[in-house]
Amino acid sequence: MKGTGMPDFIETIRVVDGSFRLLPLHAARMRATCREAYGCEAPALGLSPADIPAGMCRGTVKCRVRYGREIGGVEFERYEPRRVRTLRAVSADGLDYHLKHADRAALDAVRGLRGDADEVVIVRGGLVADTSFSNLLFRTADRLLTPRRPLLKGVMRRWLLDRGIAEEADIPADMLVAGTPLGIPEAFMINAMLPLGAVAPIPVERILF
Numbered sequence: 001m002k003g004t005g006m007p008d009f010i011e012t013i014r015v016v017d018g019s020f021r022l023l024p025l026h027a028a029r030m031r032a033t034c035r036e037a038y039g040c041e042a043p044a045l046g047l048s049p050a051d052i053p054a055g056m057c058r059g060t061v062k063c064r065v066r067y068g069r070e071i072g073g074v075e076f077e078r079y080e081p082r083r084v085r086t087l088r089a090v091s092a093d094g095l096d097y098h099l100k101h102a103d104r105a106a107l108d109a110v111r112g113l114r115g116d117a118d119e120v121v122i123v124r125g126g127l128v129a130d131t132s133f134s135n136l137l138f139r140t141a142d143r144l145l146t147p148r149r150p151l152l153k154g155v156m157r158r159w160l161l162d163r164g165i166a167e168e169a170d171i172p173a174d175m176l177v178a179g180t181p182l183g184i185p186e187a188f189m190i191n192a193m194l195p196l197g198a199v200a201p202i203p204v205e206r207i208l209f
Contacts, residue, residue: 009033010102011065014193018049018057025155033099043071081199088117088208089173093124097151107132117208128171134189141183145169156190176207
């Protein structure tokens, strides 16, 4: 499944036991990206179980689709979540990643500021956004909150919002400590490969400033 288009953007799709997950949401994001970037329709995603390589039809697999005006390539690989136990809040007011670019140099540069933490919490204008590779959910006493203005509107985030499992809120970075009015005890990392609960939550005490 290859074309001659420059693969400017990427979609990362979770495949579980040979089944593609959240494909309609991935296709919708591709359509929105191509309309904004090129003023045209997105190439057809056109994935089927027959595209999955032999030996990858069991367990969790990452499908990476690179695309521009056309599909540039499709790759599959076994998936293991990153081990993240600590986060560091990092200010990056000028960072823009609202389209899922294949070039992650700017994100990688911000992640490089994590110091001795495992990952960063990116803060823009004093408000929490995302980590360098995931959206965030924050548990309060009775709700799951996700930043209203994330770096990237992820498909898992969209799925949880559509079902009323999470709701949007402006979350100031200074609320990520114990005893604040929001009463946030822990954060969850989510993305297309990480449904809610796939990895252990991170206590706010492990968010460093």
